[in-house]
Amino acid sequence: xxxxxxxxxxxxxxxxxxxxxxxxxxxxxxxxxxxxxxxxxxxxxxxxxxxxxxxxxxxxxxxxxxxxxxxxxxxxxxxxxxxxxxxxxxxxxxxxxxxxxxxxxxxxxxxxxxxxxxxxxxxxxxxxxxxxxxxxxxxxxxxxx
Numbered sequence: 001x002x003x004x005x006x007x008x009x010x011x012x013x014x015x016x017x018x019x020x021x022x023x024x025x026x027x028x029x030x031x032x033x034x035x036x037x038x039x040x041x042x043x044x045x046x047x048x049x050x051x052x053x054x055x056x057x058x059x060x061x062x063x064x065x066x067x068x069x070x071x072x073x074x075x076x077x078x079x080x081x082x083x084x085x086x087x088x089x090x091x092x093x094x095x096x097x098x099x100x101x102x103x104x105x106x107x108x109x110x111x112x113x114x115x116x117x118x119x120x121x122x123x124x125x126x127x128x129x130x131x132x133x134x135x136x137x138x139x140x141x142x143x144x145x
Contacts, residue, residue, distance in 0.1 A: 004086060004087050005117050006086030008125050016113060020044055021049055024070070025071045048106055049074075052073050053104065055103075082100045084096065097119055
């Protein structure tokens, strides 16, 4: 059975780096570099309004001819956001990411963000699960208890 997003958050932690939409792209990039992350959840008035990623920077700032110091996050952030709940399975979350071509899913309980699941988190969980099944099958074949 596939792990839930809540189980992944328990293992990796639920810390999410956020920024307001009026910040400059440069400020967002500086925070991402400082924290070693590839995405920030954008929050205004305690509400998730977007996600800003390295991909947004590359495609909408650099290729768009904008200047990181002068462009604002709200001009280039992704605003069509998919969400998941802690009880969502890894398989369901991967399907959501695939269908919607997104790489980050805020994890919500009611209107409160409790974490962020990335494609990397889901791939790792999926591989860990497959490794477990393979090891169990090897033990079974060998006759180990």
